[in-house]
Amino acid sequence: MTAIRLFFHRLASPPHFYELSKPWGRAFAWIALVLILVGLYGGLWLAPRDFQQGNGYRIMYVHVPSAWMSLFVFMVMAASAFVGLVWRMRLAYAVAAASAPLGAAFTAVALVTGSLWGKPMWGTYWVWDARLTSELILFFLYLGFITLNRSFEDQQTGDRAAAILALVGAIDVPIVHYSVDWWQTLHQGSSFKGLTSEIAPSMLWPLLVMMAGFMFYYGWLVLWRARSEILLREADREWTRKVVGS
């Protein structure tokens, strides 16, 4: 227990995080690349055609991981915001700031790929149903976070303001997730019930591999971006002189 606490205590130290994050990031990048290539091969070639949706269902191999990551990243941001506000940890603010553009990108991909799937299946690119609308609101929350975070001359003020938005905005995450259960929506219900799924195993495994690949991709980029964000917030500290060589 003491070893775990010591590990996290050291990880929260910006110079230690800066040093550790580079090799971790590289490892995550390679794992992500392998998983995404395997997932693409499985999803686009090996998985059988759906008897109702034909090959159109293959859009889910990019849509579902993106949509899932859009929720996951916002929860990471909200948790980081909480840690930042309560313990005033600069690293937590850096992680939240690093996550926001990535989460916005995942949400945009989820919205656009969902529309591309909706046109042949529903006959329209967009409907104002609960799932689509709450996901669009999530996208605006990401944009709001990014804007607020960069709107103040003093970075600490921007971090705190954006953190409050992340905490309040986190209410949208369960709304997005449960919208298909709470309301009658055109969007199909969840294919996952706990650890079980209604999807055939031959179609499911590439989806799970893609989801894992997206997770490692996010892990890689959030570490990379957090390194920059922490450097910016610690610019007045001595250790950054050695790092940037000035």
Next chain:
Amino acid sequence: MTSFHEFLTMGRFGVFVWPAFGMGLFTMLFNIYLAHLREKSVLRDVREVHQASRENQS
């Protein structure tokens, strides 16, 4: 997938499937480019802060 032709056309869904994957790939690569740009801009900013602090001291 039964043939390369089916793979390319995705049955009749190619016009929807390929743009979806194309957008996904573009966004992932663009995110990498943005992270690189951010790193470069932050390093420049931090060096400027250090430079200014050295000038103030001397």
